[in-house]
Amino acid sequence: MKRKKNFNLIIGTVLTGLMLLLIVTGLFFLPYDPETMDIELKFAGMSPAHPFGCDNYGRDVFTRVMVGARTTLLVALGTVGIGAGAGILIGAFTGYFGGWVDEVVMRIIDALFAFPSILLALVVISLLGNGKLGVISLLLGSGKYQVILALGIAFIPSFARVVRSEYLKQREMDYVKNARIMGCGHLRIMFVHILPNIMPVLIPTVMIGFNNAVLSEAGMSYLGIGVQPPDASLGRMLSEAQTYLFSQPSYALFPGLTIVLLVLGFSLLADGLEER
Amino acid sequence: MLEVKNLNIEFHDHSLPETVVYRFNLSMEEGDIVGVVGESGSGKTMSALAICGLLSRRDMKKEGEILFGGKELLTCSRHEMRELQGDDIAIIFQEPMTSLNPVKTIGWQVEEALRIHTEMTKEERYERAIWALTEAELPNPEKVYHQYPHELSGGMRQRVMIAAAIVCRPRLLIADEPTTALDVTIQAEIIDLLLKLNREHKTAILFISHDLSLVRKLCRRVVVMQNGYIVEQGAVKQIFENPQQEYTKRLIASIPSCEEGKEDKDFSTEEVVLSAADIHVSYHSSHGVFGKKQEQKVLKGVSFALHKGEVLGLVGESGCGKSTLAKVIVGLNQKYEGQIGCAKGSVQMVFQDPYSSLNPRKTVGWIMEEPLKIKGGYAKEERRKKVLEMLQKVELEPEIADRYPRQLSGGQRQRVGIGLALMSEPKVLVADEPVSALDVTVQAQILKLLQKLKEEMGLAILFISHDLRVVYQLCDNIIIMKDGEIVERGTPQKIYTAHKHPYTGQLLKAAGIETVGTAAQA
Numbered sequence: 001m002k003r004k005k006n007f008n009l010i011i012g013t014v015l016t017g018l019m020l021l022l023i024v025t026g027l028f029f030l031p032y033d034p035e036t037m038d039i040e041l042k043f044a045g046m047s048p049a050h051p052f053g054c055d056n057y058g059r060d061v062f063t064r065v066m067v068g069a070r071t072t073l074l075v076a077l078g079t080v081g082i083g084a085g086a087g088i089l090i091g092a093f094t095g096y097f098g099g100w101v102d103e104v105v106m107r108i109i110d111a112l113f114a115f116p117s118i119l120l121a122l123v124v125i126s127l128l129g130n131g132k133l134g135v136i137s138l139l140l141g142s143g144k145y146q147v148i149l150a151l152g153i154a155f156i157p158s159f160a161r162v163v164r165s166e167y168l169k170q171r172e173m174d175y176v177k178n179a180r181i182m183g184c185g186h187l188r189i190m191f192v193h194i195l196p197n198i199m200p201v202l203i204p205t206v207m208i209g210f211n212n213a214v215l216s217e218a219g220m221s222y223l224g225i226g227v228q229p230p231d232a233s234l235g236r237m238l239s240e241a242q243t244y245l246f247s248q249p250s251y252a253l254f255p256g257l258t259i260v261l262l263v264l265g266f267s268l269l270a271d272g273l274e275e276r
Numbered sequence: 277m278l279e280v281k282n283l284n285i286e287f288h289d290h291s292l293p294e295t296v297v298y299r300f301n302l303s304m305e306e307g308d309i310v311g312v313v314g315e316s317g318s319g320k321t322m323s324a325l326a327i328c329g330l331l332s333r334r335d336m337k338k339e340g341e342i343l344f345g346g347k348e349l350l351t352c353s354r355h356e357m358r359e360l361q362g363d364d365i366a367i368i369f370q371e372p373m374t375s376l377n378p379v380k381t382i383g384w385q386v387e388e389a390l391r392i393h394t395e396m397t398k399e400e401r402y403e404r405a406i407w408a409l410t411e412a413e414l415p416n417p418e419k420v421y422h423q424y425p426h427e428l429s430g431g432m433r434q435r436v437m438i439a440a441a442i443v444c445r446p447r448l449l450i451a452d453e454p455t456t457a458l459d460v461t462i463q464a465e466i467i468d469l470l471l472k473l474n475r476e477h478k479t480a481i482l483f484i485s486h487d488l489s490l491v492r493k494l495c496r497r498v499v500v501m502q503n504g505y506i507v508e509q510g511a512v513k514q515i516f517e518n519p520q521q522e523y524t525k526r527l528i529a530s531i532p533s534c535e536e537g538k539e540d541k542d543f544s545t546e547e548v549v550l551s552a553a554d555i556h557v558s559y560h561s562s563h564g565v566f567g568k569k570q571e572q573k574v575l576k577g578v579s580f581a582l583h584k585g586e587v588l589g590l591v592g593e594s595g596c597g598k599s600t601l602a603k604v605i606v607g608l609n610q611k612y613e614g615q616i617g618c619a620k621g622s623v624q625m626v627f628q629d630p631y632s633s634l635n636p637r638k639t640v641g642w643i644m645e646e647p648l649k650i651k652g653g654y655a656k657e658e659r660r661k662k663v664l665e666m667l668q669k670v671e672l673e674p675e676i677a678d679r680y681p682r683q684l685s686g687g688q689r690q691r692v693g694i695g696l697a698l699m700s701e702p703k704v705l706v707a708d709e710p711v712s713a714l715d716v717t718v719q720a721q722i723l724k725l726l727q728k729l730k731e732e733m734g735l736a737i738l739f740i741s742h743d744l745r746v747v748y749q750l751c752d753n754i755i756i757m758k759d760g761e762i763v764e765r766g767t768p769q770k771i772y773t774a775h776k777h778p779y780t781g782q783l784l785k786a787a788g789i790e791t792v793g794t795a796a797q798a
Contacts, residue, residue: 174628175635175636178625182647182700183700196637199637
């Protein structure tokens with residue numbers, strides 16, 4: 001009997017591959033300058049020269065989708081990187097050591113968890129944006145990097161929780177005791193012995209986190225607090241397009257479609273990896 | 277009453293179809309007791325599950341016939357099958373901790389079969405449930421009726437399972453390793469209970485076990501299975517005294533025996549490599565942050581000395597504190613009073629479950645190099661060389677170094693576990709039930725290996741076990757523990773022939789040893 005085909009994995013890989021191809025190509029070659037305006041091309045329809053048409057300033061939508069997808073991906077990767085990195089550290093320490101530190105940290109995490117991540121990110125943005133945390137703002141500059149930090153912090157609780165519960169489970173295993181008897185230090189046990197064992201849980205969590213990050217970035221930019229104009233991001237483009245939704249539907253359609261495909265690709269990839 | 281003809285079971289849920297039972301034949305009369313023995317993977321549980329209709333109908337193919345009272349069970353409708361399940365055919369599982377629903381009262385669970393199969397009123401059901409609980413010899417059945425599973429001990433839960441199984445007075449009771457998770461003395465009680473039920477109610481019992489001595493005690497006929505095939509079947513007496521097949525002979529030979537006389541060795545002149553003096557451990561538990569603090573004494577003044585080259589057996593039932601003592605010795609439990617005397621780093625441990633004691637995400641080679649990496653001062657090639665040497669010592673192929681634990685059998689994993697413990701060249705090996713998770717033939721091999729390594733490396737071993745027969749074979753001295761105290765100590769000869777404490781006698785009796793030399797006739 002033939003092995004059942006893992007369609008999720010195949011379709012997910014294809015979609016993600018296509019998106020990455022689009023983004024990587026955009027690094028070296030863009031059909032037009034994404035920021036050059038041409039009033040004559042305002043709301044130009046789909047044509048061989050402008051396959052996705054042009055926007056309200058006459059900029060090529062296809063070019064902007066390529067650049068925007070890059071921005072969105074960068075923000076999502078950064079967000080997941082910060083969230084997962086800090087989440088793993090917090091989760092590993094609290095889960096492995098337990099005790100009152102665990103209690104206190106987890107209650108704080110619980111409290112953070114009670115707010116939607118967009119709301120948390122809003123708070124961070126407003127703190128950064130007002131220059132109250134001057135040094136950090138300076139280091140990060142403005143625009144998309146601010147969004148990364150804001151969303152990254154907002155994503156920490158979900159990772160910390162998952163990692164902590166896994167560490168709680170793993171620390172009772174005999175192989176951990178065995179490592180202790182052999183004389184391993186706590187850090188070595190935590191990150192060399194246990195960490196690989198939580199990968200089956202961590203990888204899907206990262207994938208889902210990535211999807212949420214893409215959507216959150218789009219949402220933040222849509223609200224006007226994410227990526228600032230004239231930088232392109234998929235969410236930013238959607239937000240600009242909504243004014244012209246009825247006169248020029250293709251302007252909203254293509255960035256939206258790109259978000260859907262990006263998220264769908266990663267979801268299927270995550271499912272496919274889990275199934276394997 | 278039950279007639280199984282040419283039963284084949286084939287799995288279809290993986291990439292390749294896999295046959296787990298081949299041409300299984302069995303016939304049982306009213307009131308019969310048949311034992312099915314075999315090691316893990318022999319298909320014994322699969323055959324039993326097929327009989328009581330618990331195998332999924334979707335993912336597997338079953339061929340052959342199962343006739344119960346003239347009815348074909350493989351092809352009958354689900355509805356007809358449900359009529360039989362719990363009424364005429366009942367089953368008891370291995371793990372009493374998970375086979376009861378934790379959020380329902382005992383009474384509710386015992387009555388469940390009555391609610392489904394009879395039209396009894398509430399009062400009648402209550403009466404019947406109390407009857408069943410009394411039959412299962414539960415003390416104070418009216419109280420137990422209102423209790424929840426977590427309030428009962430393992431042995432009591434297994435009695436509740438039996439009560440729930442017999443409440444409809446089944447004609448066939450299938451018992452799948454019903455005593456494996458229990459202590460030896462409780463095992464003996466459950467076996468006596470099953471015998472009584474069979475005698476008084478003519479309930480036929482299909483007893484599935486890997487423990488040959490239990491089968492011998494309980495059953496009239498035995499079916500020996502290996503790799504899905506029936507190897508041999510016949511009357512208990514015939515199989516045990518005159519086995520025909522090679523595999524049966526090997527199985528019977530691996531039952532640890534206490535027949536051969538053993539010479540007492542004196543170790544008092546040897547160097548003491550591990551000593552424990554007056555060890556006390558207590559656990560504090562509290563209910564919630566503001567709850568009342570409770571103190572539970574687990575070890576109450578345990579002292580012993582282990583000499584170079586000596587194997588000290590530590591015997592006791594669950595909850596006696598033997599695992600806590602092991603944790604104190606190897607340094608996993610730092611909260612104790614008393615003195616442990618041993619050189620730093622000279623004690624290593626072998627765990628009970630070779631499935632969880634090896635890191636599943638690392639190769640065997642990586643795992644075994646770890647002690648050397650921590651110690652430091654070994655180049656990469658040197659480490660590899662030492663690992664390969666150790667693999668040879670524990671009688672494994674060098675290729676094993678590049679495999680993952682999940683690719684190894686239980687016996688191989690336990691060998692890796694032993695090799696891992698020996699990598700840092702300890703003087704003392706603490707072995708916490710190292711063979712109890714393994715099949716009997718594998719058990720015998722691991723015990724032989726421990727014996728060999730002890731002689732080659734001059735190791736001292738603290739061997740923790742609940743099985744007196746295993747301990748007799750391997751150990752030079754024995755300590756018997758009960759409720760955190762040592763109740764008896766001495767050489768195997770002394771313990772088995774002239775024990776003083778009544779608890780020792782109880783343990784010996786449960787293990788089927790009255791005195792040395794009579795085990796064969798028992």
